Amino acid sequence: MKALLKKDFYVLLKQMWIFVLMIVILTAVGNNFYIIFSVVWASMLPYTALAYDERSHWDQLAAMMPYSTREIVLSKYVLGWICMAGAMALCLVVSLARMVFSSTTPDFSTLFMALLIGVIAIDITLPLVLRFGVERGRMGFMAIIAGVAIVGGILVSNVAIFGPTLLTAPMVVAVMTAVPATILSIPLSIRMYQTQSRI
Amino acid sequence: MNAIELSHICKSFGSFAIQDLSLTVPSGTICGLVGENGAGKSTTIRLLMNALRPDSGQAAVLGVDVSSPEFQAIKEDIGVVLDEAYFPEVLTPIQVGKVMASTYRRWDQKQYEDFLRRFDLPEKKVFKDFSRGMKMKLAIAVAMSHQPKLLVLDEATSGLDPIVRDEVLEMFNEFTREEDHSILLSSHIVSDLEKLCDYIAFIHQGRLLFCDEKDQLLETYGIFAGTSEQLESLQEEAVVGRENSGYSVRALVQRDKVPASLELERASIEDIILFTVKGANEK
Numbered sequence: 001m002k003a004l005l006k007k008d009f010y011v012l013l014k015q016m017w018i019f020v021l022m023i024v025i026l027t028a029v030g031n032n033f034y035i036i037f038s039v040v041w042a043s044m045l046p047y048t049a050l051a052y053d054e055r056s057h058w059d060q061l062a063a064m065m066p067y068s069t070r071e072i073v074l075s076k077y078v079l080g081w082i083c084m085a086g087a088m089a090l091c092l093v094v095s096l097a098r099m100v101f102s103s104t105t106p107d108f109s110t111l112f113m114a115l116l117i118g119v120i121a122i123d124i125t126l127p128l129v130l131r132f133g134v135e136r137g138r139m140g141f142m143a144i145i146a147g148v149a150i151v152g153g154i155l156v157s158n159v160a161i162f163g164p165t166l167l168t169a170p171m172v173v174a175v176m177t178a179v180p181a182t183i184l185s186i187p188l189s190i191r192m193y194q195t196q197s198r199i
Numbered sequence: 200m201n202a203i204e205l206s207h208i209c210k211s212f213g214s215f216a217i218q219d220l221s222l223t224v225p226s227g228t229i230c231g232l233v234g235e236n237g238a239g240k241s242t243t244i245r246l247l248m249n250a251l252r253p254d255s256g257q258a259a260v261l262g263v264d265v266s267s268p269e270f271q272a273i274k275e276d277i278g279v280v281l282d283e284a285y286f287p288e289v290l291t292p293i294q295v296g297k298v299m300a301s302t303y304r305r306w307d308q309k310q311y312e313d314f315l316r317r318f319d320l321p322e323k324k325v326f327k328d329f330s331r332g333m334k335m336k337l338a339i340a341v342a343m344s345h346q347p348k349l350l351v352l353d354e355a356t357s358g359l360d361p362i363v364r365d366e367v368l369e370m371f372n373e374f375t376r377e378e379d380h381s382i383l384l385s386s387h388i389v390s391d392l393e394k395l396c397d398y399i400a401f402i403h404q405g406r407l408l409f410c411d412e413k414d415q416l417l418e419t420y421g422i423f424a425g426t427s428e429q430l431e432s433l434q435e436e437a438v439v440g441r442e443n444s445g446y447s448v449r450a451l452v453q454r455d456k457v458p459a460s461l462e463l464e465r466a467s468i469e470d471i472i473l474f475t476v477k478g479a480n481e482k
Binding site for chain 2 (some may be wrong): 002003006007010011013014052053055056057058060061063064065066067068197
């Protein structure tokens, strides 16, 4: 798993600085919607890594190496989680920096909600992308990501108007969805990957 | 022990199928797998590495059934070079080395760096800027830097210039000086196989037409050159394949089935393969 994660980070390295810069700008100037967007955007990075894998036919070489299918698939989930955690940490740092110039405080509930939305987005889209490929899965994937980001963004943006209790129910639902979705999604992805690669 | 044992493997893709393929590569030997494009060489390699599930039959590598969970650990002992290098295009050789160091328990970084120098590969250049020859050299460096016992090489020498190809073949030869080291090498370049291999396996349209010791093959067959009347006088089963050109005929024949007085030319491995295909197509 460590090797696969290392490979994906090397692959993503060159575009990482653009990603970091975008998150810093969005968090510095934007509202909660942009925080959600940044974290959910980070959940898309495994698909960039998968697109590189597809283009180079890495899966054919990986099948010859001592990686199990489980490791290959799980590494993409872990990559997504790490990227989201990194994006969250960056959003938090920028939010803390904003405190110096304004009275705004970091919104932990928004960050947590963003993480849950990202986790659910990965859970829904990764099995599809592993089965049909990044190119064919892209449209469905974009629609799902946009949908969850917009709904999450609307909810979080209205917290200021309706109070923090607005987030409580969706967050409970999100937690209750994210955990079983992950438990179901990983074995489903393993199966999809096996179906796709071992005809 | 056999390094590779494929037993009655069948795999159908609809229009193409591997049919009842049985192949044995004894430990300590080099086996050349020859066949035209689309004959099933790469499919055979994918089947023996458990990257493809057969419809029927069994495969074992280094004494372990490839469908068993134990085969995952055996992959540590197998170095594979596919027909393309397939590393992500933005990686550099240094990064590839770091990934492989976390992949293989017995990764030898010093040996890898020695290969990079020996092959004159730029350590910091990204993979997509490599020529095909450089890509294959990198793949060979990776395959040989984790102390494998078996090398599985799919067209590994194609794209290499003759000087490097010769050097690489010599490296493969050195590799099998250890008695438990073996190689399965698929190639179109029959002269490479003739130079290097102990066994030659020939696959045609998904069927293994023969798998024999190279020296045995060279002793068994000879080239008959004469008229068609002379050829007709021979036993039918002695003739493997023929080639008519006007009044003269050339044919691959089995030496022990023709009169000892008949003068035959030496058959090369390429002759044996070409005439075997002609014979198979006539049937």
